[in-house]
Every structure is written in C-alpha cells, then in structure tokens.
Amino acid sequence: MKYWLLKSEPDCFSIDDLAKAKRQTTFWDGVRNYQARNFMRDEMKLGDQAFFYHSSCDEPAIMGLCEIVREAYPDHTAFDPKNDHYDPKSKQADPTWMMVDIRLTKPFTKPLTLEQLKAIPALKEMELLRRGSRLSVQPVTKPQFEAILKLAK
DNA sequence: GCCAACGTTGGC
C-alpha cells in the first residue's frame, strides 16, 4: 500500500465539501501536471491512503485522511470547453488527463497546520515542505505517514 | 499583493 498527499484550495473544494458529498466520495479532477498525473495513473492503487491538504488559504493544513476508492480513469472535465480545466489537447480517444476517486475516511478534528508540520523532525524530507514544492499529488513515505497520523486527531 | 520556484511554450 502507498501513501499520498492531495492538495486542494478550500475556496475551490474543501474537506467540508467532501464530507457533504454523497458517500463522502468525489472524483479528483483538474490535475493538469504530468508528474502528478503519472503518480495517479501509474502508482495509485485501490486502498491507498491519502492526506487531504488545504493550500493557498489562511491556514494551510492537513485536514484529514482519505482512501483511494477507484483507480485512474479519464478526467472528463478536460473535454468540456466550459470547464475551467478544459484542455483542447486531450482527446476522448486518447485522454491526456486522469483522475481517481477518493473517499473521506477520517476528517481531523485538529488539523495539522503547515507550521506544525515544519516542526516535526520526522518530516524533514517531506515533499510538501521542500522549498518551492508545487506538486499537487505527491507521495508520502510510510514513516512520514505514521508520524502525521500519530499527531493528527 | 509580492515574489520565488517551477512548468510550459515557442522562436531559433
């Protein structure tokens, strides 16, 4: 099993939105970065665990834990000219962009803020904390995953 | 709102 971190801007889609969704499940659309797509397409498997992270907001933080409930399939929002994430280069017959489905399994009552994460020695090498890191879908190592889960409530 | 870091685009 692998571990992941997924970024979302809460103004766009927050963990509360996910909590309110049917079966606490959503498709993770809008990823338009090749490295992030490759992680989703090639490495994300059913049952993998993923942290839900709020970015570009007052208090960036890991908000909860999710599970991958469907493996990669074409991101249909790329085909829709009216969608913000429309990409004319992605064709139905040969989709460029993929998405997965995730289900919220454990919203944290006390999210771990970015500030707190930075203070945890076990997370020194974490991708999220790397200077200039922008990857919206990123792998988390098992020790990192466990360190975070131990502190999150 | 600023700006550093990074990815993408396009001319050559």
Added chain:
DNA sequence: GCCAACGTTGGC
C-alpha cells in the same frame, strides 16, 4: 535541443 519569456502555484 536550447533557453528566454511567460504563466501558475502557493506561502507569506
């Protein structure tokens, strides 16, 4: 294939 220009991300 190089690289400058540009756009985006995301913390502050």
